[in-house]
Amino acid sequence: MKQFIAFVNKEFRHIFRDRRTMLIILGIPVVQILLFGFAINTEVKDLHVALYAPSPNSFINGVTERLYQSEYFTYRAELDDPIKMEESMRKGKLDMMVLFDSKGEAVQLIINSSDPNRGSIAATYATAIIAGYQQELAGMRKMPFQIEVENRMIYNPEMKSAYMFVPGIMGLVLMLICTMMTSVSIVREKERGTMEVLLASPLKQGTMVFAKTVPYLAISLVNFASILLLSYYVLKVPIQGSLWTLTLISILYIFLSLAFGLLISTLMRNQINAVIISAILVMLPGLLLSGMIFPIENMPQILQWLSHIVPARWYIDIVRKVMIQGLGWAVIWRETTILVGMSLLLVGSSILNIKSRLE
Amino acid sequence: MIVVENLHKTYSTGLGKKGKKGKGKGDGNHYGNGDGDVKALNGVTFRVNKGEIHGIIGPDGAGKSTLFRILTSLLLPDEGPSKATVAGYDTVKDFRQIRQIIGYMPGRFSLYQDLTVEENLNFFATLFNTTVKENYHVIKDIYGQIEPFKDRRAGALSGGMKQKLALSCALVHRPTVLFLDEPTTGVDPVSRQEFWEILDKLSEQGITILVSTAYMDEANRCTRISLMQGGRFMATDTPKGITESYDELLWSVEGERMPALLAELRVHPSVKTAFAFGDNHHVTVREGISVDALREHLTGKGFNKVRITPIEPTVEDAFMKASMEVLNGNE
Numbered sequence: 001m002k003q004f005i006a007f008v009n010k011e012f013r014h015i016f017r018d019r020r021t022m023l024i025i026l027g028i029p030v031v032q033i034l035l036f037g038f039a040i041n042t043e044v045k046d047l048h049v050a051l052y053a054p055s056p057n058s059f060i061n062g063v064t065e066r067l068y069q070s071e072y073f074t075y076r077a078e079l080d081d082p083i084k085m086e087e088s089m090r091k092g093k094l095d096m097m098v099l100f101d102s103k104g105e106a107v108q109l110i111i112n113s114s115d116p117n118r119g120s121i122a123a124t125y126a127t128a129i130i131a132g133y134q135q136e137l138a139g140m141r142k143m144p145f146q147i148e149v150e151n152r153m154i155y156n157p158e159m160k161s162a163y164m165f166v167p168g169i170m171g172l173v174l175m176l177i178c179t180m181m182t183s184v185s186i187v188r189e190k191e192r193g194t195m196e197v198l199l200a201s202p203l204k205q206g207t208m209v210f211a212k213t214v215p216y217l218a219i220s221l222v223n224f225a226s227i228l229l230l231s232y233y234v235l236k237v238p239i240q241g242s243l244w245t246l247t248l249i250s251i252l253y254i255f256l257s258l259a260f261g262l263l264i265s266t267l268m269r270n271q272i273n274a275v276i277i278s279a280i281l282v283m284l285p286g287l288l289l290s291g292m293i294f295p296i297e298n299m300p301q302i303l304q305w306l307s308h309i310v311p312a313r314w315y316i317d318i319v320r321k322v323m324i325q326g327l328g329w330a331v332i333w334r335e336t337t338i339l340v341g342m343s344l345l346l347v348g349s350s351i352l353n354i355k356s357r358l359e
Numbered sequence: 360m361i362v363v364e365n366l367h368k369t370y371s372t373g374l375g376k377k378g379k380k381g382k383g384k385g386d387g388n389h390y391g392n393g394d395g396d397v398k399a400l401n402g403v404t405f406r407v408n409k410g411e412i413h414g415i416i417g418p419d420g421a422g423k424s425t426l427f428r429i430l431t432s433l434l435l436p437d438e439g440p441s442k443a444t445v446a447g448y449d450t451v452k453d454f455r456q457i458r459q460i461i462g463y464m465p466g467r468f469s470l471y472q473d474l475t476v477e478e479n480l481n482f483f484a485t486l487f488n489t490t491v492k493e494n495y496h497v498i499k500d501i502y503g504q505i506e507p508f509k510d511r512r513a514g515a516l517s518g519g520m521k522q523k524l525a526l527s528c529a530l531v532h533r534p535t536v537l538f539l540d541e542p543t544t545g546v547d548p549v550s551r552q553e554f555w556e557i558l559d560k561l562s563e564q565g566i567t568i569l570v571s572t573a574y575m576d577e578a579n580r581c582t583r584i585s586l587m588q589g590g591r592f593m594a595t596d597t598p599k600g601i602t603e604s605y606d607e608l609l610w611s612v613e614g615e616r617m618p619a620l621l622a623e624l625r626v627h628p629s630v631k632t633a634f635a636f637g638d639n640h641h642v643t644v645r646e647g648i649s650v651d652a653l654r655e656h657l658t659g660k661g662f663n664k665v666r667i668t669p670i671e672p673t674v675e676d677a678f679m680k681a682s683m684e685v686l687n688g689n690e
Binding site: 192201357358359 | 428431432433434435454455458459461463465467468469470471472473474478481482483485486487488528
């Protein structure tokens with residue numbers, strides 16, 4: 001036990017004395033949260049619209065008025081020449097053209113879909129506004145009955161993208177730091193030759209690797225706390241479910257990541273390799289296959305299958321359910337079981353791989 | 360204390376496989392067997408008694424570090440009818456026991472550069488389940504010299520001080536057997552002198568020491584030495600025994616234009632070998648030629664002020680002779 005404590009102390013000293021690395025480790029989550037929170041905005045606003053109406057009438061005026069009243073659309077120009085409009089769209093100045101026919105009875109929407117997300121949202125908004133106006137007119141004529149559609153967005157009523165990425169960042173950052181830092185710190189002992197002295201001592205290899213994980217577990221808990229605090233107080237993302245459940249699941253996930261780092265360290269011989277392998281194995285699937293940015297349901301079947309082995313996918317799923325939807329164990333037991341299974345597998349295989357000799 | 364019989368070690372360096380490269384020294388100039396495998400140890404046999412300082416003398420790539428790593432249980436020897444025990448413990452089966460009782464100082468500085476002198480020492484004391492206080496008497500002589508700098512980070516120490524700290528860390532648990540792989544490489548002459556004085560004291564306390572070095576002048580400070588080359592021990596004896604069994608006529612030759620002189624000596628029919636040894640050449644000659652005859656011959660070739668004196672052989676002479684014999688035997 002004394003050996004274990006001495007080793008943990010030594011590890012903390014390595015970390016605290018390497019100021020730059022420590023700053024990076026503790027700074028990554030803060031920067032990412034702020035960056036995603038303020039700089040990157042996936043909400044669509046200020047769509048630039050131009051109108052072409054060869055023979056204005058009251059219907060056209062009504063539509064125009066309502067389009068411009070909407071906060072989503074910004075009036076750009078009322079051009080009399082569709083060719084000029086097309087040119088302007090090609091230059092990226094326009095998002096949407098509204099073309100009325102010569103009788104003023106039909107309307108065509110031409111939408112710049114080079115950004116498909118922005119394009120489809122523009123189409124939805126515009127269609128809704130026109131349909132709404134039509135209903136208004138119909139209402140005046142007294143229809144026998146009317147179907148009223150009322151939308152209510154639950155869990156994320158303001159459609160904030162922060163609700164989407166906060167769980168994602170938690171999934172990515174916690175795993176990245178645990179995996180990369182643990183693997184690098186073990187491989188560093190091999191590279192600097194200190195492993196040789198450690199091996200020639202009574203210290204058991206198991207004691208060593210577990211002592212290595214303690215400081216990163218602590219740092220990850222600090223990161224976990226700073227992500228939650230920032231998203232709660234700065235980005236105003238509420239924590240709907242139990243904080244305890246969230247913390248427990250996160251500790252499980254950190255543990256899994258540490259085990260993954262250990263496994264990588266037993267297979268690598270130098271720090272550069274350890275960094276590259278950790279980055280490739282954590283970052284790429286963490287960004288692409290975890291559902292953090294791209295919805296898994298929309299992926300090709302093969303990628304959907306592949307996403308099953310990405311721990312971040314399950315963790316992010318749980319965090320969304322607990323943090324955003326406020327759900328409990330009854331809904332997340334399946335994902336949790338999968339994470340437990342993955343952790344055991346990783347711990348087991350890294351223990352099997354720990355060598356008590358140099359080769 | 361240390362018993363080694365017929366020890367072999369082969370590194371596979373097959374392309375595409377996981378190489379054993381990048382492990383520092385000892386991967387260089389071994390004798391290959393043609394399949395890309397490298398034979399680092401080729402049948403090493405020796406024995407070290409309690410309290411002896413046994414020196415392994417050999418150039419880089421002779422296999423010294425490999426031998427140390429096998430004896431400290433860090434590497435497995437090739438399978439076969441061989442034996443390697445330290446204090447009665449088998450280096451393969453009883454590696455846990457061996458790791459309790461040995462002190463090991465690898466060839467390359469292997470302490471934590473970002474920890475202070477004191478932190479390093481305390482850490483290694485704890486690793487071996489002891490404290491600095493408990494064994495202070497063992498390391499007092501050597502640690503006393505660096506104690507004024509105990510709050511300095513190990514990375515900021517000079518080469519000599521680093522080695523003293525490394526030795527302190529290897530000694531802090533009072534090991535039965537001490538393995539020092541090239542402890543004085545890169546250390547200034549004064550520190551080297553001090554270092555050997557400390558080893559003498561440790562051996563007086565009954566600690567068995569296996570030490571390797573590429574410096575031939577350090578050989579005389581050992582109880583016994585082994586001359587190592589190409590993974591083999593060419594000779595094992597006391598330093599005195601090694602030089603006494605040297606049976607060649609050995610002359611020292613000095614003069615002007617030393618490189619040309621060496622070339623001239625090597626083509627002389629009565630000269631067997633000629634090697635540059637610092638500021639003179641050591642030459643072995645066949646029976647029948649006199650000092651005067653050789654000097655006249657050299658003067659005739661245009662070398663003035665040539666001084667030739669018969670000398671006593673050193674360990675280095677013995678080493679050169681032994682390695683020439685190995686080379687000739689291989690041809």
